[in-house]
Amino acid sequence: QTPVERVCNAAPFFVTRNCDPDRLKKEFQEKAISCVPVVNGKKEIVDLLFWEDVFQGDRGKKPVRRIGIPVVIMAGGQGTRLDPFTRILPKPLIPIGDKTVVEIIIDRFLEFGVKKFYLTVNHKSRIIKSYFEELNPPYAIEYVNEEMPLGTAGSLKLLYPKVRSSLLVTNCDVLVKIDYGELVEHHQKNRNDLTLVASLRNYHIPYGICEIANGGTLTKITEKPEYSFLVNTGMYVIRKEVLNHIPSRQMFHITQLIEKIKETGGKIGVFPIGEEAWLDTGEWAEYKKALEKIQGTLEP
Numbered sequence: 681q682t683p684v685e686r687v688c689n690a691a692p693f694f695v696t697r698n699c700d701p702d703r704l705k706k707e708f709q710e711k712a713i714s715c716v717p718v719v720n721g722k723k724e725i726v727d728l729l730f731w732e733d734v735f736q737g738d739r740g741k742k743p744v745r746r747i748g749i750p751v752v753i754m755a756g757g758q759g760t761r762l763d764p765f766t767r768i769l770p771k772p773l774i775p776i777g778d779k780t781v782v783e784i785i786i787d788r789f790l791e792f793g794v795k796k797f798y799l800t801v802n803h804k805s806r807i808i809k810s811y812f813e814e815l816n817p818p819y820a821i822e823y824v825n826e827e828m829p830l831g832t833a834g835s836l837k838l839l840y841p842k843v844r845s846s847l848l849v850t851n852c853d854v855l856v857k858i859d860y861g862e863l864v865e866h867h868q869k870n871r872n873d874l875t876l877v878a879s880l881r882n883y884h885i886p887y888g889i890c891e892i893a894n895g896g897t898l899t900k901i902t903e904k905p906e907y908s909f910l911v912n913t914g915m916y917v918i919r920k921e922v923l924n925h926i927p928s929r930q931m932f933h934i935t936q937l938i939e940k941i942k943e944t945g946g947k948i949g950v951f952p953i954g955e956e957a958w959l960d961t962g963e964w965a966e967y968k969k970a971l972e973k974i975q976g977t978l979e980p
Contacts (some may be wrong), residue, residue: 745861746793756802771803851914853962872949
């Protein structure tokens with residue numbers, strides 16, 4: 681095996697939170713980079729900066745690319761994390777400001793040239809269909825009907841005849857503010873079977889963390905540590921052939937699909953995004969954050 685020191689970047693480019701914005705823009709342009717880590721005083725990664733973060737207001741410098749593949753919105757779940765809202769409304773129709781969450785997701789994709797969407801539906805599907813029929817939107821929606829709950833990936837099997845190469849899949853309760861063209865390009869360039877969009881998450885523990893040995897002896901105490909993780913956002917780009925791993929008319933989850941790809945020697949890539957680029961509106965605390973952002977009480 682090749683030693684890690686022979687393949688790693690021994691002099692990586694990184695910035696701190698108080699870096700000069702003009703210098704940062706220059707570095708992005710001269711180095712042709714799309715993402716840079718932000719580190720603290722201990723050289724620990726605390727955030728990621730993307731082109732969109734650096735050039736906010738300068739959209740003319742980087743034209744939006746059409747993604748050119750189908751978009752699938754997984755809208756069949758029951759939304760139990762938002763109970764009791766979802767006893768009345770299906771999860772995709774939960775309001776955020778003056779729009780539903782699924783409309784906000786769709787509006788973002790419209791910026792990238794998407795004109796048709798596949799919606800997988802099961803729970804309260806009649807309400808979803810009636811809503812869009814009344815809305816009469818300027819884009820096309822084709823419903824993928826689950827006769828029974830099929831999990832987070834089972835209904836994708838029904839799309840196999842409709843897909844030519846790859847498809848972009850998103851949960852109906854996640855808001856991901858990224859360049860979708862860059863995501864698809866990353867997936868295709870790396871020849872991934874599945875690309876998972878992962879968001880940086882920082883967790884601060886407001887207490888001293890104790891490590892103990894056998895017998896209860898304290899070996900170390902770390903005061904108010906902060907941990908960083910990359911977490912699954914619920915957005916993926918999936919190659920058509922991968923759908924063959926999904927059984928027909930059976931409950932099947934995306935985690936099972938990922939394991940199947942790994943077992944058969946397939947390639948799974950990760951597309952990292954910054955912490956502020958993702959909101960999971962299917963969970964109460966994050967739903968409240970989304971409301972605050974829409975109302976302008978948090979920085980966009």
